[in-house]
Amino acid sequence: MADRRRINGPVGTTNPPIYDDAPEKQSEGVKVARSRPANVIRRMYLKTGVTPSASGSAYLEIESSGNGGSGLKLSCSVHGPRALPRSTPFSPHIILSTHVKFAPFATKQRRGYIRDPIERDLGTHLETALRGSIIADRWPKSGVDIIISIVEGEQDRETSKAQGIEAWDTMNALSGCITVASAALADAGIDCVDTVAGGVAALVQDAGDDAAPSIVVDPIPSEHEKVLAACCIAYLPTRQEVTNLWFKGDLPASDMDVYTQLIEKGIQASKSANRVLVDCLNETVG
């Protein structure tokens, strides 16, 4: 995935800085435990029409965890529907293109301007989630661009120590992307069968040796000892349909019940986010 158009710096990696002044007990691995009930998502702020020059836009902010980190801040703009360039072949449907980009300063480790595989992967997931919700044949021969900038990624001061939880953060980011893009699409006046919103649920192992794994919605990975499995779901509440499902983890095959519960919790999280979305859209109209 080399950037072919620019001269790049060395490919080697550097260690992100670690600040020594963090409280002593935290550096020893004692984490701030989850204070919310297991089935409640974090509060979020959603506003449409933030970018006047775009056809539609929305801004989403999810409150930060208690660890003094930052919450998720997403800005989405929708351009279109607009005519496709002359060279593109005839399409009986609207052509959807999604771009998800972390701002270079959004995460602890600086990101480049070229979209990396994670961002492209997120874009593909988002496209799948949205394509199910829009009525594509209403807009033949046209295209729409959905551009999401992740202004600030979700992270804690401590995350650099715990390896491998970035992957779970990606799911949270995707769920935010789906919700904010759905709001922006509605703002742009593109026909949708339903409002789609993202939700995340995870099977987590809490600190303490004998704690049984439990399922929580909208997990913050740093609040738990270990995330065993997680899923991100894009759900259409009135049609009761799933447009995108992304499950990841390690579950024994005999455990279909846990899997089903996880999906159900994901749908529940998505429904909660959807309420915020619908309220926000109502406010804009009213």
Place this chain on the structure above:
Amino acid sequence: MASSQHVLLSPAELAYLHASLSLTPPIRPDGRSPTQFRPLVAETGILPGTNGSARICFADGTEAIVGVKAEVERTRTRHDFPSLDESAEDDDDLDDNQNDVVKGDNDWVEMTVEIPGYRDDDAGTVFLSAMLSEALLADGEFTKRLWINQRFHWKLYLDILLISPPLSYPLPLLSLTTHLALLAARLPRLKSEGDEDPLFDDDWAAAPYLYPRPSEKGSKATAPAPAARPPVTLLVMAVGNNIIFDPSKEELAVADVALAVSVGESSSSTTSTTSSKPTAMDIDTEETKGHNLRLLSVRTIDPPSRLTPPGIPNASNSAYGANAGAKDTEKKKQQQEQARTAESEAVEGVWKAPRGGAKTLVMATMVQKVLEKGGVADEVLDALDGVDLN
């Protein structure tokens, strides 16, 4: 390559395909049963310059090869991590997961997917490689196999090449080939001890497999426990309530929903680490069974069906015979009304691109079909067992 690449099929073809796949039992265009895969030819060890390699091809000429290359790399030490400073007992046995010192890092595996005719940063290619590496790294056990000592590890390069242009969505093909290549992969035997610079045995015959064989394992463990296996990713689609495996390109073009389900098989030793789960009993009962399947990842694949051109019912087709001569406005108005009703109602024999998502029940059944005992994943793993690994 994107699964949603433009599939040019006529509405009449799509309507026919959809109708025949919706029957019970579905009639697939190539006559396969719903769970049947296309027959394939597989071999391993085709590339002597690699640590492990495999090749799979279909009868239609679609062919994939995978080469696994390993390099010794110095492990980045992190001074802030106290657990790495304490040099506890040294253990060069890769199989021994009991020791906490054996740690893996996802950076130790690099996977690239090459599809002819597509850029390597094409969204679809990235999606494929993300999907395959996600499954491989999901349980965190794989990277532990690459640990040499405190200071060094193996860096594994997995290069997945599709030789022919993609005639169908290549996910199952690439996944099966990767599986075989990893099974056939061997790393040189370590001769040095502890944290000194690693020194390896020149004798390739003595090199242990990355995934130890059940026979070797059987000598160590008391019971012939099923050995861990690399994951396989299966492509499943649904039309109505029919669940169809290994869909061809045409079949995928009428899918209501398509899922990529990654399944792994863990050895009994890893099962014990997770037995603190509430399902410990289930696992115990399963010990006796052949495969100890684990669900690693599920992803929705955007089916190209949503981008297919819709058919026009005869009632609203202006080029349709009876209406063709109709010039009077009354008839036209009637036509328009019919056209409006046609948008909401499905007319038999007319293709309409699906809207919305999939019912959760259908999705759950799809995963269930893969995982159930004696299900498709079981049989696929059994069949892969039969491949000669040399």
Place this chain on the structure above:
Amino acid sequence: MPITILPPKAFRDQPPRHSLNHDSDDVMSDATSDSEDSDSQPGGVSLDGGATIHPRKRHRSGAGAAASSTFTKRPKTNAAINSIPRSAIVTPGERITTDPQWMRGHGTYLSSASLGEQAITSSLAGIVTRTNKLLSVRPLRARYTPEVGDLVVGRIVEVQAKRWRVDVGSTQLAALPLSAINLPGGILRKRTETDELQIRTFFAEGDLVVAEVQQLFQDGGAVLHTRSLKYGKLRNGVFMAVSGTGGGGGVVRSRRQVWTLESANNGGPIDVILGVNGYVWISKHVEPVVPEEAKGQTGITNLEEVVSATMYSSQNDRIEPETMREIARIRGVVTALVENGLRVDEDMVTKGYNEAVELALVSADGPEDVYLGGERGEQLAAALTAV
């Protein structure tokens, strides 16, 4: 068993095409051995084709050329023509003949040999074929080259202002002008501007058409027409593409490209269209329905009107599951024929279909089993070649 994984075969079963080549090797050596003692024979054309197999022949070529230069003065006999083998494999750059009696055809070029002579040299890897005095090389595998009068199945890939661009598996997209289709509502109707505006209602992107090649351009592009009741948009069936013509496999030009097959197991009649370009359409046979009001008045124009009514429909008729099953079976037969390097024509498809029905009877799942992939396809091909 949902999956069959086979080990690779050390040597793939030689498809009949190859065994044919082995035969032709014999023919070739016969031919060369003929020419070896051909000093007594007139028209001993030097065949370098033999040289690759029998290296000792290589230095004969000069002598052969000299010989041919003497022999051309004589009246040609049948033996001279026969000495050019009917099917010898040549590779690009291989000299076929220096005898000036032959004319250069497709797949060859003229290169200057010694003494200012011109040699016909192959520019393709393929089989030498001759038509009277014309020498040409038929490639083993090639894309379709259109010829006037060919029946082709094509897919619309582009809609332009007054014509469609059709993929027929050739090097160029074929053109189907709006003026070359039957407009709905009677054959005598004049083309209007409305038709131009509504061009997509006749054929849109992705639609399949069966058409005839009307005209060829210099660059190999073809112009199609559908001005017949048997041509037009395809419905009620499945499409498949088999590899291009040449070398024995795939669809070959034959007497009948379109026929109706009476299927077994209550499948009813099924239409098979084998496009010369290797695109195949298998569909339910539908008799044109004559509406009640038109029944009274018979006449050719009326019938045409009725038939053309469904010409641009994209709505499938009702198809019984039995018919779908038999359509899938025929598709499996064609796939098996192609995968085993057999030619695809009416005779082979009909025989193969009957064989497949027999095979299904002995299969575990009974006549409903239409799967013909893998081993079963080979079984089928073996049964067909044995006859």
